[in-house]
Amino acid sequence: MSINLLSIGKSGLLAAQVGLATTGHNITNANVAGYSRQTVLQQNATPNQAGNGFIGTGTEVSQIKRVYDNFVAGQVRAAQAGTSSLDTYYKQISQIDNLMADPTAGLSPALQDFFKGVQDVSANPASVASRQALLSTADSLASRFQGLSARLSEIGNGVNSEITSNISVINSYASQIAKLNESIGNLAVGESNMPNDLLDQRDQLVNELNKYVKATVMPGDNNSLTVSIGNGQPLVVGVRPFQLVAAASLTDPTRVEVAYVTGTRTLVLPENALSGGSLGGLMEFRSGTLDRVQNSLGRVAVTLASTFNAQHKLGQDQNGALGTDFFNVAPPVIQADYRNNPTSTTAVSATVSDPTKLTTSDYGVRYDGTKFTVTRLSDGVKTDISPYPQTVPQTIDGVDFSVAGAAAEGDNFVVKPTVNGAFGFNVLVTDRAKIAAAAPISTSVPTSNTGNGKITPGSVDQNYLTPGNALAGPVTLTYAKGTNSLSGFPPTQAITVTTAGVPTTYPAGTASIPYTSGSEISFGGITLAISGTPGDLDKFSVAPNISGVGDNRNMALLGGLQTKNILDGGKATYQGAYAEAVSFVGNKTRETQINGLASMALLQQTEGQQQSISGVNLDEEAANLLRYQQAYQANGKVMQIAGTLFDVIIAIGR
Structure with a gap:
């Protein structure tokens, strides 16, 4: 009896000791990111059968349980991915918003100054000073277009660098998660005896991963986690991590895309394949805002240059000759998919024939084996090249598309009518006498x-x-x-x-x-x-006209272009089209900011909910310390009494 009592006291003492150690572990890790509170689960030991019933043999620790809710954790991960994406989007788009809306550095002041110069020449067509001032304001306008284009290109290069950096971080997290999967699988004993601290580390890594890309988590074999991204591409399966790489776009070597490595193959993912996290925010910003703004700015430049040139060539300069092109018009950019069949001799060309109908979209040109189809990438509208082979170019949205050569199935091209419009905008007339102000x-x-x-x-x-x-x-x-x-x-x-x-x-x-x-x-x-x-x-x-030095008829028509509805099929002026782009960026910036604040509030709410379940409450842990201390002391007293009883029995036997 005394020996059994000693064993009972010992089991209680050991259980209290485990409780004190676990409570102390909670307290010391209260400020560790991702740590989940642990609790000690006890159960009674197997009793011994006696003649008058079953006599207890004490207690035992059945499990040190991690307090964790998978559902709430999933909500935190989703909120984290959304918040990081919006935060990244906002940081990027704010740069464009500040650039385009700047009252001194934006395009609007340069446009106004240029047309003021046109009006001055119209008022004084024979004035040397007015003509020279017009050339100066034209150069300033070209510099403004080029400066805005260069800044947008810098932002695009920055996006490329950040995509590459994010891919490196994602790969690092994937490797660490895979290693923890292996460690947990080796250390876990069944479903109840788990290495809780390693589980916390792994879950925290998954949370950190969602800051960079939205990740879907599923339980795998041997207590592992299977992590997938995008459209189901596995990133971690058991102890095996998969890798992402930064790769050149299929059609643009200057544009960094995300590629997925499977064995010896590297598959470039579509831009909309990855969502959430800073990587998803970067991809969405580039395709949804940066490309559109570059095309919008280029469209204004191409339309202004084309329409101004067309009217200028209808005038007469001071030498009595017809006017020439006043501005350079950047041609469309045509990029071939590097995967095109090397035996194909397909040649795609494009020319802007009606700048008033230009959109801000790029176009995909693809051959399916029987016909070529032009797809407007902004909304997916498709137009077949018909007839094919062509006899004359086919005009789509003010662009003449021509396709020649022997095509192979799968041939793919991207046509960007206005992407270089602002960059290639410059003044061709340098002699003030060649300004065609007169009518011919x-x-x-x-x-x-x-x-x-x-x-x-x-x-x-x-x-x-x-x-x-x-x-x-x-x-x-x-x-x-x-x-x-x-x-x-x-x-x-x-x-x-x-x-x-x-x-x-x-x-x-x-x-x-x-x-x-x-x-x-x-x-x-x-x-x-x-x-x-x-x-x-x-x-x-x-x-x-043989005496047109003081004639301003053509210059008056050039000045009238400023207020003429030319773009969007005759619905917007140059200034109006640029203002639409500025408005789009401003509204998108504000929308992203508001959504970001709402997403941050949701993240804080879900994190608070998670902390209420898994977080360490120091007051509660202090109470647990006292409780386990009292249990320790009480079980020590049991053992002391057992020892005293044992001594009495020994004394009786003497």
């Missing part, structure tokens, strides 16, 4: 006319630049009163008369056309109007 034609009415007929100064359009249409000498139109008609038009050119908005076209060689006062008359790219009541055989002259 002039009209006049001889003083010998007997009637009161008048002729407008006239204007020219793109058809005037067609070979053979430009005036080589004066054209004299003569009014015949008897037939109420005009004659003298160039015999090789058709004539269009527009009366009250209704056009009537007369074929080339028509001897005379009916006269209607105020009607627009167009031929060879020239448009004019004659009004009033001409006298019989009155003449109206249209001739090359």
Whole structure:
């Protein structure tokens, strides 16, 4: 009996000792990230059967249990991935927001200054100072476009570096998790005897991993965790980690993508394959904001350069020559997939034919074995190249697509119509005398006319630049009163008369056309109007402009481009299109900031919930210390009494 009592006291003493050690372990690790509170589970030892029943034999520690909730932990991981993604997105987009909205460094001031220079030349077309000032403001505008483009490229390079850095960290965490899987598998005994501290370390690593990429966790064999990312790509399976690598884009060697390594193969993942965490935030920012802003800025540059050039070439400079391109227009960028069949001779070309219809999207061109399909990458709208082989280019969103050569199935190309628009924007006219402020034609009415007929100064359009249409000498139109008609038009050119908005076209060689006062008359790219009541055989002259030094007609038309709705199919001005991009960035920045704050609040809430379950409460642990201390002392007293009883028995036997 005394010996059994001693054993009972000893079991209780040892159990209290384990409780004190566990409580002390909790207290000392209270501030360790990821530590989960541990508790001691006791159960009664197997009793001994006696004649009058079962006599207890004490207690034993059945398990040192980690207080942990898998469901809440999963919520914390998801909240962490979302918060990290939004935080990274916000840090990146804030750079663009500050850049584009800057009242001094943004594009708007440079645009306004440039068109002020255009207006000054329009007001003083012969002024050397005004012309030189226009060239200076044009250079400033080009520098602003190029500076903004360079800054966006720097941000893109920074994204590349951060993607590479994040991949290294993710690979490191994957290796550490795999090693802990191995250690836990070797040390665990069944489901109840687990190395709790190693489990905490592993779960904390998974939490840290979710700061970089959203990870899905599933239980695996031998108490391991299986970790997967993206669309189910395994990152850790048992004791084996898989690796990510930074790889060049399939079509752009300057763009870093995430690739997944499986054996000897390296698979470049789609940009939308990885979500959550800072890596997901970087990928989403680049594809959703940075690319769009670069294309938006480039679209404004390409449209401005193209439309300004088109009007400038319809003018006449101080040397009497037609205007030339004022700005350089950057061509579309065409990139081939490096996986294309080497036997393929496919050649894809693209030319901006109508800048007013340009979008901010890039385009994919792919051959499926029977036809080429152009896909607008911003919304997935597909257009087949038809007919194929082509006889003429096919126009999609203002871009002429041409495909030639012998194609192989799977041939893939990416066309970026405006990505380099801002970078390639520069001034081509350096001589102020070559600013085409004047119109290339002039009209006049001889003083010998007997009637009161008048002729407008006239204007020219793109058809005037067609070979053979430009005036080589004066054209004299003569009014015949008897037939109420005009004659003298160039015999090789058709004539269009527009009366009250209704056009009537007369074929080339028509001897005379009916006269209607105020009607627009167009031929060879020239448009004019004659009004009033001409006298019989009155003449109206249209001739090359030989005294255009003080003429501002073309410069006035160039100035009018500033307020003309040109972009988005005639719905937005240059300034309006840029303002839309600024507004998009501003709204997206604010949206990301608000969502980030909400996500942070959710993370704090879920972490608080997790801490309420798994966290160490020092007050509670202090109470446990007292409880286990009292148990220790009480069991010590049991052992002391058992010893005294044993001594009594020994004394009786003497």
